[in-house]
Amino acid sequence: MARHRNVRNRSYSDDYDYDDVYGHSVEEDSCLSPNDSSQWLFDRTRNSQAIAHFLDSHDDIQEEVEEDTSMSSPSALQRGESIDLRSLDLSEEDEAKLMSCLDELRNVLGDTVSESVLIKSVLHHKFDFNKALDDILNSKSKENTKTEVPKLPLVVIEPAKAPVIATVNTPKVIVQNLEPKTLGIIKGFKVGKDEGPSSRPGTPREQSPCTERSKEQSTEKVKAKENKASALSQYTKERALDKEHLYIVVIGHVDAGKSTLMGRLLCDLGEVSQKTLHKYEQESKKIGKQSFMYAWVLDETGEERVRGITMDVGRAQFETKTKKVVILDAPGHADFIPNMITGAGQADVALLVIDATRGEFESGFDFGGQTREHALLVRSLGVSQLAVAVNKLDTSNWSQERFDEITKKLKAFLKQAGFKDSDVTYVPCSGLNGENLVKPPSEPELLKWYKGLCLLDVIDKFSVPDRPISKPLRMSINDVFKGTGSGFCVAGRIENGMISKGDKVIVCPTKEAADVRGVSINDMSSNVAFAGDQVIVTLSGVDMQNVSVGYILSDPVQQVPVTTRFEARIVVFNVKVPITKGYPILIHYQSLVESAHIVKLKAQLNKTTGELVKKKPRVLGNNSVAVVEIEVSKPICIEKYKDVKELGRVMLRVAGVTIAAGLVTDIMST
Numbered sequence: 194m195a196r197h198r199n200v201r202n203r204s205y206s207d208d209y210d211y212d213d214v215y216g217h218s219v220e221e222d223s224c225l226s227p228n229d230s231s232q233w234l235f236d237r238t239r240n241s242q243a244i245a246h247f248l249d250s251h252d253d254i255q256e257e258v259e260e261d262t263s264m265s266s267p268s269a270l271q272r273g274e275s276i277d278l279r280s281l282d283l284s285e286e287d288e289a290k291l292m293s294c295l296d297e298l299r300n301v302l303g304d305t306v307s308e309s310v311l312i313k314s315v316l317h318h319k320f321d322f323n324k325a326l327d328d329i330l331n332s333k334s335k336e337n338t339k340t341e342v343p344k345l346p347l348v349v350i351e352p353a354k355a356p357v358i359a360t361v362n363t364p365k366v367i368v369q370n371l372e373p374k375t376l377g378i379i380k381g382f383k384v385g386k387d388e389g390p391s392s393r394p395g396t397p398r399e400q401s402p403c404t405e406r407s408k409e410q411s412t413e414k415v416k417a418k419e420n421k422a423s424a425l426s427q428y429t430k431e432r433a434l435d436k437e438h439l440y441i442v443v444i445g446h447v448d449a450g451k452s453t454l455m456g457r458l459l460c461d462l463g464e465v466s467q468k469t470l471h472k473y474e475q476e477s478k479k480i481g482k483q484s485f486m487y488a489w490v491l492d493e494t495g496e497e498r499v500r501g502i503t504m505d506v507g508r509a510q511f512e513t514k515t516k517k518v519v520i521l522d523a524p525g526h527a528d529f530i531p532n533m534i535t536g537a538g539q540a541d542v543a544l545l546v547i548d549a550t551r552g553e554f555e556s557g558f559d560f561g562g563q564t565r566e567h568a569l570l571v572r573s574l575g576v577s578q579l580a581v582a583v584n585k586l587d588t589s590n591w592s593q594e595r596f597d598e599i600t601k602k603l604k605a606f607l608k609q610a611g612f613k614d615s616d617v618t619y620v621p622c623s624g625l626n627g628e629n630l631v632k633p634p635s636e637p638e639l640l641k642w643y644k645g646l647c648l649l650d651v652i653d654k655f656s657v658p659d660r661p662i663s664k665p666l667r668m669s670i671n672d673v674f675k676g677t678g679s680g681f682c683v684a685g686r687i688e689n690g691m692i693s694k695g696d697k698v699i700v701c702p703t704k705e706a707a708d709v710r711g712v713s714i715n716d717m718s719s720n721v722a723f724a725g726d727q728v729i730v731t732l733s734g735v736d737m738q739n740v741s742v743g744y745i746l747s748d749p750v751q752q753v754p755v756t757t758r759f760e761a762r763i764v765v766f767n768v769k770v771p772i773t774k775g776y777p778i779l780i781h782y783q784s785l786v787e788s789a790h791i792v793k794l795k796a797q798l799n800k801t802t803g804e805l806v807k808k809k810p811r812v813l814g815n816n817s818v819a820v821v822e823i824e825v826s827k828p829i830c831i832e833k834y835k836d837v838k839e840l841g842r843v844m845l846r847v848a849g850v851t852i853a854a855g856l857v858t859d860i861m862s863t
């Protein structure tokens with residue numbers, strides 16, 4: 194039942210216009226059609242290749258010529274020549290050496306020489322960077338002498354100022370007819386800061402940096418393989434006898450009874466002592482809120498208790514027959530949707546709580562309440578399995594008719610939102626009475642018609658998604674706080690890989706190294722944690738002031754990309770003003786909320802087939818699907834959806850309304 198985030202210190206002023214109408218972000222006519230959702234929304238149960246296929250199927254979308262003239266220049270065409278290295282049949286070490294030499298050559302030559310020429314030269318000179326460069330420059334020089342273009346100035350690179358070139362037995366290298374861009378690259382190279390002492394003019398190198406780096410790279414590859422094998426064996430060792438871990442986010446309209454339902458479930462499972470419950474009963478009575486006594490199990494702060502609403506994500510845990518379950522009780526109030534998104538971003542599955550009271554279901558569903566928005570948000574964030582608790586059915590005397598009326602409406606909507614019928618289970622219950630929660634119903638009226646499972650058994654039946662434990666570490670940070678010992682703590686979810694006590698990690702986007710001093714899962718100290726776990730990690734070696742919510746702990750070698758600009762395929766839910774170039778938005782990404790702009794509308798796609806409809810559309814309206822480029826005000830860590838699904842999704846919000854969901858398709862280097 195740990196809770197660390199202090200929502201009261203967060204400023205929502207940018208995100209929310211309090212005079213605005215809440216809950217109107219997803220109107221009935223702007224929901225995703227089944228076709229849209231099947232393309233756009235990640236389905237954990239679906240073959241991942243299907244999504245990959247979709248992501249890869251529009252690689253041909255390019256900027257139009259007038260904006261991106263480089264596309265037609267010879268260098269860009271040359272850049273486009275790609276050679277499949279596998280066809281060269283090199284050993285792993287040689288492949289790494291080749292890649293390293295190519296990188297070095299491109300640093301010097303930019304895009305002026307085609308990849309095939311570079312590869313040929315590197316292979317010919319047996320990965321000797323200096324010889325390969327010399328060869329290319331000499332032949333280029335000869336070429337240029339043949340085809341003289343007098344307009345461009347002759348550039349002379351003095352050997353003394355160009356360390357690596359000077360190692361070649363040529364006193365002066367004359368480069369003609371180079372484009373200014375290329376000259377800039379050569380100038381940058383002249384500075385030669387990264388060159389070691391052996392690169393001084395005239396000093397023969399014992400070993401070129403290229404060869405050293407290629408060795409390092411091949412060692413890294415071997416290490417990565419070893420890490421993968423050790424991650425798998427460690428996982429088997431640590432978790433073989435353990436129950437599967439499952440994270441459930443509890444969502445639904447404000448006052449649907451989410452906290453009461455979960456509080457009661459925990460009490461009935463014996464997770465809350467009688468003494469504590471008695472205390473809650475007495476204290477809630479004192480302030481005239483006795484009906485909230487079970488909700489107090491999860492609503493822990495004074496403000497939440499006095500106001501009778503959940504503000505931050507409450508956490509608690511319990512066990513079913515086959516699972517260790519962590520519940521994330523999300524706030525229902527529209528003001529706290531960013532917190533709800535944080536909770537949903539950490540969940541495997543969702544429990545949607547519906548208030549069955551006549552008039553209440555309707556206001557939560559029909560009149561722009563949070564039922565629809567929450568369901569759409571979790572689906573867009575990758576959750577595909579849902580249990581629907583038709584709660585407070587005691588207020589309708591356990592009427593089957595009322596239950597059917599509600600489930601019929603929900604089924605139609607959830608299908609539109611992208612949930613498969615077979616992945617959604619409906620359970621009639623009452624959180625306040627404890628009816629049909631942890632044991633079969635006892636209420637005679639309910640017994641007359643309900644033959645299904647109780648809520649606990651429905652939760653037990655959820656399937657746990659695959660955990661990418663052998664991939665490089667990615668842990669998204671959703672809280673930073675001072676622990677009891679030395680160092681400080683970060684809380685969050687491990688999206689990829691594993692983390693152990695004693696590990697070195699990189700805090701991104703600031704790229705500071707830190708040491709892992711301790712790991713705890715669900716408040717229990719542990720030596721190691723794996724993908725899918727929510728953990729608290731104690732860090733040292735980095736200043737707490739330099740670590741923030743929304744940062745990522747990354748593998749030191751295979752680091753998470755950091756950028757201010759990325760491309761995403763978005764589906765637009767509902768916009769009052771159509772999206773145009775320059776459109777300001779807030780990006781919600783894991784726990785991060787960052788201001789951003791849509792800087793390019795690259796293409797509009799067919800909602801059903803995903804085919805290109807229009808290049809560079811001027812506007813995007815409701816229900817459209819498009820490829821856009823987004824620029825964030827500060828550098829953020831982000832992954833392509835096809836690489837790390839959990840870190841490849843973004844939500845776009847404006848003035849407290851979710852206007853679109855997107856999958857990251859490309860990351861621009863900054």
Ligand SMILES: Nc1nc2c(ncn2[C@@H]2O[C@H](COP(=O)(O)OP(=O)(O)OP(=O)(O)O)[C@@H](O)[C@H]2O)c(=O)[nH]1
Nearest residue numbers: 447448449450451452453484502503525623624625
């Ligand atoms: N009759 C009846 N009332 C219930 C039931 N469950 C909850 N309530 C009442 O509904 C009110 C709201 O309950 P909460 O548990 O705070 O609702 P919530 O969905 O967690 O609220 P937020 O998180 O603030 O959106 C309280 O007064 C509860 O006593 C139920 O099964 N039957």
